[in-house]
Amino acid sequence: MRSFQSTPEQGVGEPRAKEQTEERGRIVMKSGSPRPLFFTGKRPRRDRHSRRKVSFFHFRSYEPAFKYFTEQVLDADFVPTPTPTRATIKRGEEMSADYVCTPFKHIIGDYAAALDQGADVLVQVTGFCRLNYYGELQEMILREAGYDGFQMLNFSYVPSGKIRDYIAYCKKIVNPNLSVAHGIKNLLGAYRMVEHIDAVRDRYLANAGFEVEHGSFARVRKQFLSDMNAATTNAQIEEGFRRAMDAFDALPIEKPVDPVRVGIVGEYYTAQDPTSCLNVEQKLLDMGVELSNAMSISAFNLHYNARAAQARVAEYCAYDMGPTSTFNIDAAKRYAEAGYDGIIHIKSAGCTPEIDVMPVLQRLSREEHVPVLFLTFDTQTSDAGLDTRLEAFYDMIAMRKVRS
Amino acid sequence: MKAFLGIDTGSISTKGVVIDEARKIIARSYLWTEGDPSGAVRRVVDDLRSQIDLDNVEVMSIGTTGSARRLVGAMLEAQVVKNEITAHAVGTTFLHPDVRTILEIGGQDSKIICIENGIAVDYAMNTLCAAGTGSFLSSQAHRLGVEVEEFGEIALTSEKPANIAARCTVFAESDLVHKLQVGYEKKDVIAGLCRAVATNYLNNVGKGKKIESPVVFQGGVSKNVGVVRAFEDALGMEVLVDPDGHLMGCFGAALLAADAPVHRAEPFMFDVDDFEFRTREVICGHCANHCEIVCVYRDAELIDSWGNRCDRGAIRPKAKTETAS
Numbered sequence: 001m002r003s004f005q006s007t008p009e010q011g012v013g014e015p016r017a018k019e020q021t022e023e024r025g026r027i028v029m030k031s032g033s034p035r036p037l038f039f040t041g042k043r044p045r046r047d048r049h050s051r052r053k054v055s056f057f058h059f060r061s062y063e064p065a066f067k068y069f070t071e072q073v074l075d076a077d078f079v080p081t082p083t084p085t086r087a088t089i090k091r092g093e094e095m096s097a098d099y100v101c102t103p104f105k106h107i108i109g110d111y112a113a114a115l116d117q118g119a120d121v122l123v124q125v126t127g128f129c130r131l132n133y134y135g136e137l138q139e140m141i142l143r144e145a146g147y148d149g150f151q152m153l154n155f156s157y158v159p160s161g162k163i164r165d166y167i168a169y170c171k172k173i174v175n176p177n178l179s180v181a182h183g184i185k186n187l188l189g190a191y192r193m194v195e196h197i198d199a200v201r202d203r204y205l206a207n208a209g210f211e212v213e214h215g216s217f218a219r220v221r222k223q224f225l226s227d228m229n230a231a232t233t234n235a236q237i238e239e240g241f242r243r244a245m246d247a248f249d250a251l252p253i254e255k256p257v258d259p260v261r262v263g264i265v266g267e268y269y270t271a272q273d274p275t276s277c278l279n280v281e282q283k284l285l286d287m288g289v290e291l292s293n294a295m296s297i298s299a300f301n302l303h304y305n306a307r308a309a310q311a312r313v314a315e316y317c318a319y320d321m322g323p324t325s326t327f328n329i330d331a332a333k334r335y336a337e338a339g340y341d342g343i344i345h346i347k348s349a350g351c352t353p354e355i356d357v358m359p360v361l362q363r364l365s366r367e368e369h370v371p372v373l374f375l376t377f378d379t380q381t382s383d384a385g386l387d388t389r390l391e392a393f394y395d396m397i398a399m400r401k402v403r404s
Numbered sequence: 405m406k407a408f409l410g411i412d413t414g415s416i417s418t419k420g421v422v423i424d425e426a427r428k429i430i431a432r433s434y435l436w437t438e439g440d441p442s443g444a445v446r447r448v449v450d451d452l453r454s455q456i457d458l459d460n461v462e463v464m465s466i467g468t469t470g471s472a473r474r475l476v477g478a479m480l481e482a483q484v485v486k487n488e489i490t491a492h493a494v495g496t497t498f499l500h501p502d503v504r505t506i507l508e509i510g511g512q513d514s515k516i517i518c519i520e521n522g523i524a525v526d527y528a529m530n531t532l533c534a535a536g537t538g539s540f541l542s543s544q545a546h547r548l549g550v551e552v553e554e555f556g557e558i559a560l561t562s563e564k565p566a567n568i569a570a571r572c573t574v575f576a577e578s579d580l581v582h583k584l585q586v587g588y589e590k591k592d593v594i595a596g597l598c599r600a601v602a603t604n605y606l607n608n609v610g611k612g613k614k615i616e617s618p619v620v621f622q623g624g625v626s627k628n629v630g631v632v633r634a635f636e637d638a639l640g641m642e643v644l645v646d647p648d649g650h651l652m653g654c655f656g657a658a659l660l661a662a663d664a665p666v667h668r669a670e671p672f673m674f675d676v677d678d679f680e681f682r683t684r685e686v687i688c689g690h691c692a693n694h695c696e697i698v699c700v701y702r703d704a705e706l707i708d709s710w711g712n713r714c715d716r717g718a719i720r721p722k723a724k725t726e727t728a729s
Contacts, residue, residue: 085693215715279713362612371526384471389529392489396524403523 052174054153055079055119057107060272061201061221062297064228065193066123072186072232074174079119081110084275086381088113093379095141101130102348102378103269106276108138115147121174126156127268128323129353189234191302196241198296200224203248205281205291210255220247255290260398263335264293265328265361266346267354270377271295277346278383280375280390284344287394292340294331300324316360322353329360336368341397343370349378371397407461409452409672410658411445411480412488412651413437413472416511416538417624418444419654420452422463427498427659431455432651441472442479442681449480453674462671467491467661469653471512478700478708479681480672483664488653493517493524495656496620499646504616507635507643508652509605509625511538516609518616528609536604538624540573544580544597548590552628559595559630566596576600598630602638617641622649679703688717 054076056066063080070078082088084106092109111122122142124135135154142150153173158165171178200221208217224247227240262284270276272295284291309330310320316333320326332343345361347354358374365372373393375386405424412419414437422431433451437444467484468477469491477485496506497519506517514537518526530537545552559565566583569575576597583593606615619641625631626649635643648655679702686709688695695717699709709719 083691085691087692087694359612365526366614369525374528388471388487388489391487392527392529395487395490396493396527400523400525403521 049176052076052121053079053119054121054123054174055081055111055114055117056123057081057110057114058084058273058275059269060274061197061225062194064225064231065190065197067229068186068193068231068237069190073183073190074170075178075183076121076174079114079117081114082117084110084113089275089379089381095145099350101350102276103267103273104130104134104138105379106269106273107134108141111138111142112145112147115142115150120150121153122150123153124155126154126158131323132156186234189231189237192234193228193231193237195298195302196237196244197225197228198298200241200244200248201296202292203245205285205293207248207251207253207255207290209285209288209290210253210259212252212254216251217248220244220251223247258401259290260288260342260394260401261290261292261340262342262344262397263332263340264291264295264344264346265331265335266295266324266344266375267348267351268295268300268324270348270351271346276348277375277377278380278386280344280346280386283383283387283390284394287390289394292335294328294335295324300327316364321356325353325357328354328357329364332361332364332372333368336364336370340370341401342393343372344375344393345372346375346377349376371400405461407456407463408658408662409463409466409480410491410654410656410661411448411466411468411470411476411482412491412653412657413441413445413468413470413476414488414511414653415471415513417650418448418470419651420445420448421651421654421658422452422456422461423655423658423662424461425662427662429648429651429655430461432648434650437472441475442683445472445476445479446676449674449676458674463674464667464671465661465664466668466672467654467657467659467664469657474708474710475683475698475700479676479702481668482661483666483668484657484660486657486660489515489517489527489529490524491653491656491660492622493519493527493656494659495652495654496622496646497522497524498655498659499648499652500618500620500644503618503620503644505613505619507605507610507619507621507626508623509537509601509621509631510623513537514605514609514623516605516613516615518613526613528611528613530609536573536601536608540576541597541601541625541628544577547577547580548584548594550590550594555594555598556627556629556631556633558591559598559628560633562589562591562595564592565599566592568593568596568600576604595630595634598628599634599637601625601631602634605635606638615639618644620644620646620649622646622652624650626650686719688712690714690716 054070054074058081067078070076088109089106091112092105095108096105126132135152135156139152151173158169167180204217204221211217224240224244231237231240264271274281281291304327309326313326313329313333316329335343361372407422407424410421416437418435418437420433421429424430431452433448435444435447466480466482467486468482469486469488473485492506492508496503501522503519508515513530515527515529517524542552545555566588569579580593580597621632621635621643626645632643632645682701684699686697686699688697693713695712697709697711697717697719699719700707712718
């Protein structure tokens with residue numbers, strides 16, 4: 001950054017010391033062979049660029065979509081992050097401040113693991129809260145921790161939000177030879193893949209609690225994700241999705257006519273990511289619950305109409321309180337109206353916007369007579385307390401359902 | 405006569421009751437856990453055995469609850485292993501069918517359960533901090549050189565309770581020290597402490613919950629009349645404390661055990677002492693997550709294990725005749 005302020009060492013009347021960038025205009029005589037005037041000897045531009053190794057953080061089951069985006073849109077190599085374990089989380093915890101939001105710790109742990117795997121570009125997204133500063137801060141922390149040979153593809157550096165600027169930024173960081181036509185065509189594929197991953201997730205949550213053969217739904221989901229991981233064309237994505245849906249249709253389930261239904265809302269990352277929320281979804285499914293999770297990339301980023309949601313929740317809050325608050329209140333209201341037996345609100349420790357949502361949900365709970373369970377997650381690994389709460393919640397809504 | 409056993413193993417105390425077919429308590433026991441749940445359960449079981457006539461009473465079903473419910477359930481081959489929130493709700497609604505709100509403060513946790521028409525409709529449990537629970541009171545009693553059992557009586561004698569911060573244990577403690585140093589009377593400080601526990605509870609656990617009468621207050625802290633009075637003042641309504649309030653968890657577990665679909669094939673003979681129970685921790689090596697799996701052995705025979713995140717780490721007891729859980 002160029003500074004226009006006088007520096008203390010500069011005496012009065014003395015010329016200002018020039019910075020390096022200003023020095024660049026001068027002709028510097030270099031020893032060695034003279035540079036030819038006409039033939040530069042450079043290879044063509046497309047060959048001069050070494051392929052970048054791009055890595056994302058771990059986020060639910062979106063990895064195939066990240067991979068497709070990297071390989072087919074950015075035309076770079078994809079480095080998969082290893083499945084997060086206790087060691088990854090601990091690493092992330094050590095590298096972050098104690099009171100930072102929990103997703104930050106998970107993400108930076110993933111980044112460190114990805115860099116160990118040889119990634120040289122890390123992708124960070126932008127949002128409406130502190131998420132905006134994550135990328136910059138994480139880059140600084142990682143560099144201080146001794147990782148040096150990497151660049152951040154930090155989308156919060158594109159403040160205009162224009163597609164043209166995003167393309168220019170991706171070209172600059174990842175691949176100067178990016179083909180825009182090819183990229184946009186495959187971006188649609190990535191978009192569809194995200195929608196499909198969410199559709200498969202929704203189908204899994206709705207029915208996996210009632211499977212006849214233990215583990216059959218998980219098997220189909222696993223197959224689907226590996227199909228998506230292997231997909232290189234848009235047609236393969238569609239085909240893999242259809243195959244998974246057919247496989248789900250073929251699986252036998254024993255679902256009661258009126259099952260216990262629970263809706264999940266909450267903070268964007270924690271509510272979706274099983275590592276962050278100690279796999280709340282699977283715990284509930286094992287109790288035999290029909291689940292629905294409002295939060296997903298397609299629900300919040302691709303198909304969300306903020307203005308309509310704001311209008312629907314006008315009686316509960318007059319203003320939008322931050323990233324996902326209106327979305328969550330709206331989703332909780334829809335669950336209550338659809339006759340769900342309970343709502344679970346999941347947030348990470350210290351997520352201010354979601355703390356603001358809680359009183360609204362409490363009011364909703366009182367007025368619509370639907371129990372709401374509030375869960376807060378930090379990087380804890382013990383789930384004894386969580387089990388107690390979930391079991392009690394299940395008992396409560398199940399008993400209520402039987403008697404009413 | 406058929407009977408049912410309920411055991412509630414909490415962090416501080418272990419409670420047990422035996423109920424008969426009319427759901428009446430015929431034996432009760434209340435002992436300190438002292439950090440050793442399996443030892444405490446043995447002592448409770450022995451205590452209960454001494455209170456009943458084994459020739460007449462046949463315990464046909466066992467329910468366990470509390471934070472060590474799984475371990476104890478495995479030890480006693482319990483028919484029902486239930487979380488303490490459900491057990492408390494079941495026990496209390498049986499004794500007080502018209503109850504609307506249950507306040508519960510135990511050794512390490514506190515919870516509120518809202519009830520409509522005899523069914524729990526909402527509950528909350530303290531999450532991040534143990535401020536205002538029984539262990540906080542007992543550590544402060546120790547600081548003041550008073551027995552925690554006398555706390556309530558002393559608090560009632562105070563006319564001007566001292567104002568003590570209710571937000572957090574650390575602040576409450578420094579407030580308390582300060583008040584003592586500037587010369588407040590001990591009874592006023594104790595009364596202020598009781599009030600702080602009630603305020604803290606209503607501000608944290610009870611936040612956003614509609615507290616309606618009749619209110620039942622239970623858990624170990626309910627034995628403290630000072631806190632009961634503080635709740636009555638803060639809520640402006642009568643707060644019921646059952647003489648068996650501290651046993652409500654195990655009573656609920658016993659009720660659930662009585663309603664269990666499958667009972668024991670032969671009565672429980674209160675013979676845990678004849679077996680040796682051992683737990684062993686295994687670190688699963690199947691992936692980098694390194695789950696800590698707890699295995700429970702009865703005389704070198706593996707009877708249960710838990711703690712694994714996925715099926716790969718499952719350690720299963722050798723196939724034997726299936727016991728209904």
